[in-house]
Amino acid sequence: MNEHLRKALELVALGVPVLPLREGKGPFGNCAACAKNQCGGRPNMKAAGTCACPRPCHAWAAASTSADIVTSAAWAAAWRRAGAVAYHPGGTGVTVVDLDNTDAVAWARETLPATRTVATTRGEHWIYLGTMQSSNGVRPGVDIKSLMAYARWLGPGVGEMIRLPETVTTLPRYVVPAGAVASSPTPRATWTRAVASGCRHTERYVRTGLDKGVSMVTGHREQGAASQAFGVARFLGSLHQECPGPCGLETLGGEIIAAAASVGVPESYAARAVDRGFAEAGVQVPTTQMA
Ligand SMILES: [Zn+2]
Ligand SMILES: [Zn+2]
């Protein structure tokens, strides 16, 4: 029995859905009957089909916890040519934050709560308990693999697995699609006490918080800056929950949007991130839409 199949059967015994990967670490291509999804796809796919192909077609959607299927003749050819074993994280109730390189790992160590980690070729997998929608490129070098995705199995890892935190579940929300073009930023008003007649904080307090938020946003690029803008707006908004208002939050928001735009986030994405950040903080703000 080959090494990959042996490893796969150990996972099957634990109830983890497995599939073989090619030498190049990608899934095997579909068979002729499944090519280009002409079979309609598997019942568990997003567009559900009736495919009952016995081969490991359709990547993660073929992942199985059945020893009979995994050791079947139809899978045998794939195991003979396999270069790795993969599993379906969502199918076993976990989420893998796939950190592709040392920069991504450094970011995770600074940003995400510690959990179980598995070393990969150039980076790490951080594994959390709970599932979410998968999303590629939530930041440079960072993919989220959970529902409808596969991840390489590289061993059980080390450390205690914790529940999926909000810092991870909110990551995909403000992914800027590849190819979205940043326009030149709209000039924005500066927050002063004059626009905040009903704020109970001092100008210095508000200005210091805003400057800190702006530097958090500009310290990131593109996707990262959009989710920072969301977090900063939510935090700054929360400081004004008790103020009778107005606090000039739309002006604060405008400065956050401008900061995100200055590092390449299209303004409409930045504006949406800021509006939702304020909304989550439970503060009323006339929408900070683009001028
Ligand atoms: Zn097939
Ligand atoms: Zn099929």
Ligand SMILES: [Zn+2]
């Ligand atoms: Zn206030």
